[in-house]
Amino acid sequence: xxxxxxxxxxxxxxxxxxxxxxxxxxxxxxxxxxxxxxxxxxxxxxxxxxxxxxxxxxxxxxxxxxxxxxxxxxxxxxxxxxxxxxxxxxxxxxxxxxxxxxxxxxxxxxxxxxxxxxxxxxxxxxxxxxxxxxxxxxxxxxxxxxxxxxxxxxxxxxxxxxxxxxxxxxxxxxxxxxxxxxxxxxxxxxxxxxxxxxxxxxxxxxxxxxxxxxxxxxxxxxxxxxxxxxxxxxxxxxxxxxxxxxxxxxxxxxxxxxxxxxxxxxxxxxxxxxxxxxxx
Amino acid sequence: xxxxxxxxxxxxxxxxxxxxxxxxxxxxxxxxxxxxxxxxxxxxxxxxxxxxxxxxxxxxxxxxxxxxxxxxxxxxxxxxxxxxxxxxxxxxxxxxxxxxxxxxxxxxxxxxxxxxxxxxxxxxxxxxxxxxxxxxxxxxxxxxxxxxxxxxxxxxxxxxxxxxxxxxxxxxxxxxxxxxxxxxxxxxxxxxxxxxxxxxxxxxxxxxxxxxxxxxxxxxxxxxxxxxxxxxxxxxxxxxxxxxxxxxxxxxxxxxxxxxxxxxxxxxxxxx
Numbered sequence: 001x002x003x004x005x006x007x008x009x010x011x012x013x014x015x016x017x018x019x020x021x022x023x024x025x026x027x028x029x030x031x032x033x034x035x036x037x038x039x040x041x042x043x044x045x046x047x048x049x050x051x052x053x054x055x056x057x058x059x060x061x062x063x064x065x066x067x068x069x070x071x072x073x074x075x076x077x078x079x080x081x082x083x084x085x086x087x088x089x090x091x092x093x094x095x096x097x098x099x100x101x102x103x104x105x106x107x108x109x110x111x112x113x114x115x116x117x118x119x120x121x122x123x124x125x126x127x128x129x130x131x132x133x134x135x136x137x138x139x140x141x142x143x144x145x146x147x148x149x150x151x152x153x154x155x156x157x158x159x160x161x162x163x164x165x166x167x168x169x170x171x172x173x174x175x176x177x178x179x180x181x182x183x184x185x186x187x188x189x190x191x192x193x194x195x196x197x198x199x200x201x202x203x204x205x206x207x208x209x210x211x212x213x214x215x216x217x218x219x220x221x222x223x224x225x226x227x228x229x230x231x232x233x234x235x236x237x238x239x240x241x242x243x244x245x246x247x248x249x250x251x252x253x254x255x256x257x258x259x260x261x262x263x264x265x266x267x268x269x270x271x272x273x274x275x276x277x278x279x280x
Numbered sequence: 281x282x283x284x285x286x287x288x289x290x291x292x293x294x295x296x297x298x299x300x301x302x303x304x305x306x307x308x309x310x311x312x313x314x315x316x317x318x319x320x321x322x323x324x325x326x327x328x329x330x331x332x333x334x335x336x337x338x339x340x341x342x343x344x345x346x347x348x349x350x351x352x353x354x355x356x357x358x359x360x361x362x363x364x365x366x367x368x369x370x371x372x373x374x375x376x377x378x379x380x381x382x383x384x385x386x387x388x389x390x391x392x393x394x395x396x397x398x399x400x401x402x403x404x405x406x407x408x409x410x411x412x413x414x415x416x417x418x419x420x421x422x423x424x425x426x427x428x429x430x431x432x433x434x435x436x437x438x439x440x441x442x443x444x445x446x447x448x449x450x451x452x453x454x455x456x457x458x459x460x461x462x463x464x465x466x467x468x469x470x471x472x473x474x475x476x477x478x479x480x481x482x483x484x485x486x487x488x489x490x491x492x493x494x495x496x497x498x499x500x501x502x503x504x505x506x507x508x509x510x511x512x513x514x515x516x517x518x519x520x521x522x523x524x525x526x527x528x529x530x531x532x533x534x535x536x537x538x539x540x541x542x543x544x545x546x547x548x549x550x551x552x
Binding site: 001002003004005006008009010012013016017019020021023024027032036037084087088090091092093094095098100101102103104105107108109110111112113115116117118119120122123124125126154157158162166211212214215217218222236239240243244249252253256257259260263264267270271 | 289290292293295296297299300303304306307309310313320321322324326363364365367368370371372374375383385386387388389390392393394395396397398399400401402403404405407408420421423424427428431455456460481484485487488491492503506507509510517520521524525527528531532534535539542543
């Protein structure tokens with residue numbers, strides 16, 4: 001009877017994950033375009049979709065951008081998140097209120113936050129003036145990518161703060177006090193006691209952030225549309241544009257599968273890390 | 281004592297205000313600009329001169345349909361996730377076999393599949409079964425984000441339920457369905473609310489599925505409505521901001537009334 005309860009969820013996962021994943025693999029090996037919906041014809045083309053997307057100049061650039069965005073975001077969110085979480089795990093008036101309000105950027109719909117950032121950083125926008133820039137950073141290829149990264153960091157910091165605040169609460173107080181009595185300074189206590197104690201949570205949340213940042217798509221799409229000169233294209237935006245702008249569903253599927261494959265590598269790392277954490 | 285430890289708590293409060301100001305700077309401008317219709321880069325003010333609601337009226341006029349669509353999608357996503365996830369979570373929490381590990385890893389993989397990979401094949405799938413441009417289609421697609429999460433969250437909660445309570449129900453002659461509805465569900469109330477809140481926010485804030493699985497002309501969500509505003513050649517920013525404020529209201533309300541549940545959910549989301 002208990003197994004029967006799982007059936008609806010099983011069917012959902014089969015239809016909405018299993019089938020699409022397999023269909024996407026098939027689509028990446030056929031010539032699937034708008035006409036396919038009418039004629040039903042999708043001739044087998046082998047690796048042609050992969051070959052043609054790899055031959056474009058935008059895919060290598062998008063791959064590098066995706067890696068840069070992910071690497072910088074993960075490191076910055078970890079450092080900033082840990083700093084803010086350490087700060088909020090000390091006692092002071094209004095602590096709970098402030099850490100609650102901090103969640104807001106993370107909860108707002110992406111479209112709303114991306115819209116306001118686009119406005120803040122448009123020509124003559126308030127933040128452009130504040131930073132003494134002449135034009136919108138979205139008009140400059142290097143600054144556009146930096147802006148997308150900074151906004152992405154801003155979006156994810158609250159998540160880290162919540163996770164790490166919870167982790168810091170579980171650091172054994174007696175160990176910290178004992179080290180304090182032994183004359184260990186603040187930095188030494190953090191390095192030798194706090195950090196080893198929260199390492200499992202750090203490892204897990206870092207891997208999760210890598211996985212979530214690799215598929216970054218909505219943010220650059222709304223902020224810059226991938227421009228200027230493809231400077232903010234990611235694997236996600238390229239896959240989107242191929243399928244839903246150019247209606248080359250086969251090529252879109254190919255890029256999507258590359259993204260899925262990269263994600264899977266980190267997912268396996270996560271499963272191993274999580275299993276090790278459970279053993280401890 | 282170190283200098284940092286002597287730091288008066290109120291100074292820390294001041295530091296917290298500083299962090300908050302930096303983090304919420306964009307949110308402040310979002311609200312401020314929504315009250316300043318027609319303001320240009322030169323005339324915009326940090327503090328709105330008056331609470332002019334013109335942009336809000338315009339946003340409601342133009343986006344009422346999309347807002348209602350988003351609301352239907354959000355409620356549907358929350359309900360569908362819970363209705364499918366709750367029994368499955370209960371079932372999995374009672375089963376003891378290797379099968380459970382396989383399901384858990386499958387659920388995790390499901391959570392990490394990029395939305396664009398799903399969109400790509402769901403579009404062709406929905407095209408052939410007539411789910412494109414429909415609210416049920418968007419609900420089914422959005423559940424892909426919230427259902428695996430709800431299942432993992434509810435299962436970890438239900439594992440904690442006292443065996444004796446369930447055993448007593450069984451001795452009283454309650455079947456598995458009655459046990460789930462009358463005993464497990466009330467005990468799991470908080471976890472169910474958390475799953476519902478996250479399902480609602482996923483459906484409400486969804487942009488990618490709405491953009492790819494509806495054409496915008498036949499069915500439009502509030503997020504696509506805002507995106508269309510920004511993509512037009514002459515952007516009326518104050519109306520964009522007003523619509524974005526409206527889009528943000530559910531999150532703000534949920535943050536105020538259910539912060540407890542959000543924290544529980546976030547903790548579960550990190551694979552605790």
